[in-house]
Amino acid sequence: MSEIVRRDPRKEWIARNRLHPEHLDVLAELGEGAAPSEWPGPNGRIRRDPHAVGFTGPNGIKRIDRSGVQQGAGRSSAGDRGDGQPARQRVEIESPAFLVAVVPDLAGGRLSSHDRDLLGLARRLADADPQAPGAVVAIVFGEARESGFAEAGVDRLVTLDEPRLAGYAPEARIAALSAIEESLSPRHWLLPDSALGGGELGRRLAARLGERPAAGLWQIEPDAGSALGWHATCRGAAGSLDIRRDLPRVALALAECAEPVSETVHAARPLAPPALPEAFSRVEDLGAVAVDPASVALGEAEFILAAGNGIRDWEGYHRAATALGATEGASRVAVDDGFMPRDRQVGATGTWVTARVYVAVGISGAIQHLQGIQRCDKVVAVNVDPGCDMIKRADLAVIGDSAAILEALVTRVEQARQEDGGKRDAA
Amino acid sequence: MPHETTKNAAGALDVAVLVSVGRHPVTGRTRRADQDARAVEAALTLNKAHVRLIHAGRHETDSETALRGYLGMGFEGLTLIEQTRDADVLPALTSTLREAPPRLLLCGTRAETGEGSGLLPYLLAESLGWPIVTGLAEIERIEPEHVTLLQALPRGQRRRLRVRLPAVITVDEAAPAPRQSAFGPARRGRLVVSEQVSRPDAALAGWTLEPARPRPKRLKVVKAASARDRFKAAAAKAEGGGGQVLTDATPEQGAEAIVKLLQDEGVLRRLL
Structure with a gap:
């Protein structure tokens, strides 16, 4: 059955209006008349059952709602998922004009609020032109325990799950990201500017790609004059300066750089990862140290x-x-x-x-x-x-x-x- | 008295520390940068190491005061690669380090003035072809070809890494606090000026720099289908109240429930 509820305002109006001659018929039609509270008796008198009026509220107390919401729009209002949140619009981007690559931190295998803000920023970049929408590619290292990539605004999902990328392996990860750069060549690279993880990986990536990244980015504005069409505001000099510049290809964004995705749900379609090159690692992870x-x-x-x-x-x-x-x-x-x-x-x-x-x-x-x-x-x-x-x-x-x-x-x-x-x- | 490690003994590890001019966050005065001072401190605590300080930048009165702060930690001299105000210091630093490559290069994570993007150590490592490790907490052992160190993770955790030398290691607030700067050695120390060509930073010239304005606070927007839901969200108390309460449970049952929660949250994993 379709989830879309068709409303008939006239019938709702009749259902609210208890003096309307068609009131009972309409109530029965809208599903409220299973046990009608009023009906004409055999002698033409109106009989009423006071127990059939109203409904049982959440605390077990009988309530009579005369506002018309319960009668007119049915028990669940249109577009409501039952938890008070409006339903999200499903968006599929089949042939994207360009790609926005996002490497979330995934601390503990789950999207942090910083990651969600970053994906919101990626959506702003991707959806700027409705005629030629881009797709957001999330690149995930290791097996993610997160199940909400679609709700966070991810169109494509690349999972790089290899043992040599586990733990602290920045050089292998940069080699993997370089391979993705060659095979997908995204227009934007977005990483969270966090202490460990995105901040480090992003700077390594920028140094490898030869790009001058925007570090500490916290705001973007459309700007037709710049190369990528965006103007960026970044924090510099230990947070005491605002640097306004054109948005480069690689950006390291602070938390709350954009609103997280809340109105749409995306495909999060898995994308086959490219063949990863063998990377010679000069940093060996000897594991966590027990701390007192x-x-x-x-x-x-x-x-x-x-x-x-x-x-x-x-x-x-x-x-x-x-x-x-x-x-x-x-x-x-x-x-x-x-x-x-x-x-x-x-x-x-x-x-x-x-x-x-x-x-x-x-x-x-x-x-x-x-x-x-x-x-x-x-x-x-x-x-x-x-x-x-x-x-x-x-x-x-x-x-x-x-x-x-x-x-x-x-x-x-x-x-x-x-x-x-x-x-x-x-x- | 100069520190023991500054004497160039045969077989000593050659350590270079990149230092910069810092800025006090409240007064705005120039000072030794906090992270760079921690890097100097980490170098000074090494056994059998020859430590030298390198700075690339302007040679002016206020920056000299800041640089002498490093000399006061126990150094006789500091190599000052003189550059103009608008220069990109990366080529000059790269060529200096190529001429006399150290085995270990230490520096702070981000500068306190200028762009402060924290990219310089990565660019240096990329151009020199050395590995780079961030967030040093402690250097444990130095072998001829490797260094074993502890890396600081969030929540006070540590990770042990073994890095091939030569390497770039950056230091942030997790490293031990620097020693005080003594006034006498700071006055006596020499700034050895070395001439290098200044290449202007063309990209930086095209940017607008202004004092940071406060970021707007994020508003809590309640998206709900009906006015009743919006009212409920606005009037809701902050506390959840959906917790599980075990009354009349034996201590064993209570302990069992607590251990289950701790295991689910994964905080008991480092028990052994």
Whole structure:
């Protein structure tokens, strides 16, 4: 069945107008009359069933909507996908006039917000001329866990999944990108100007291609006078200068350089990668180094185990932090009481943390503390009070005695570690 | 007293550090650039290395004050390749480094003045044909043909790399902080001026440079099909509230749920 809902304004108007002579017929026709609330009785009297009026609301309470939305436009309004988001327009670009190559960072295998902004910028470049639209090619190293390339505005997807491109292999990656430059010859190369990843790869690519890139780009404007038809504004001199220049072929863009794609969905059709040349690598990746979590600065720690007023067994807490490999944090009360050093305080007066996982043990969640953990992705709360604010903020909350739960956590993790070690020995 | 490493002993590793004139972010005064000073510090902490400093740029009063800041870290001299204001320093630097190639070339990631695109180390590496590694945290070991180093990753993580020499290594804020610049050695040190032809940077001359204006803040635009959805989005509280709450669970069940979340998020992977 077609997803397009045809509306009949006249029938909707009749459905809203309960005094209209055709009201009941129209209601039945629009699917609302399965159990009509009013009907003429055998003696010509109007009978009505008050229970058939209205509908059951989301909280289980019966609601009567007289605005006409429920009756006229049906239960789901036209173009609604059910989650409140308008449906996206599907765009297929069969024969693109040119290509815009984007190399997203894909931190953790997923598109970051920086990557999405960059793809939005690529769409602006590609869709500038509706008569001759370009296509956005995303070049992805390794297997991506991202499934939303189509929604992010990718027309073609090149996946370079070879073992020698894994890890830190900038020279092999540049050789691969040079091969793509030869086979596809895109008009634009766009990379995120991030510390590691796009910023480094883009500069290497520009040096290899002999282009002078626009680094720190944050704005583009159409400009018929320049070679590629665009004018770029870039940050220079440690962010103290704006450089206005013609947009070159290679651009390294900052976050929020453009709005991410929100109204269209694209094909994201896989494209066969070209044959990659053998690259002689002079940089050998010896792997990640185990870092003492206690030495990691609190502001950039990935995994924080934070302690608050509810902790009685501090030995057990430190043991748990060591066993989990977590960076230690604390609430203000724990610091004021002298159990933790001041540089470990999380919150408005301490450090604003950016951890991916924040485990709050015995912290009730004062507003100053919740401000400090605003940018954490996942929050786990362990507390005895089921009504505290930290439980409302948490993605997972365990109600119970913190000492017992930390003890069980240590046991469980050590058990998992032994199982893992056993598997590794067997392998 | 000059640092031990500056004495040119036989068999010592020849390390060159490219230094630039920095700009204080608040006062705007010239100073030694922070990342370049960290690069000098990383070179000075090497065992058995002969470290020399190279700067390409103008020879003026304010830039000399900044360059003497590097000399105050324990150097007797600094090679100053004199260039005009509008010059592209890349050809001069390349030819200087070709004449006396060091085994290791250290520099900051981005300059604090000028274009500041951070491209120069890559162009140097490309033209010299050397490998380049960014984000140095620590140099661990130097062998005759290789250097083993730690590279700083986001979130305080480190990665060990083995790079073939000669190589270009860039330094950013993850490297150890530089030592103070002492006033006496800074005054006594010499700026050895070397003459090189200045090639004007034609592309830069065509650009407009202006003080950075603040970037517009991104507005939160709610796209919804109906007014009711827009109102709900506008009136929604910031907190999610969709979390899972385990009440009346044994500590073991609670620990199991927490470990599962930690494993899903991948933060337990470096346990061993």
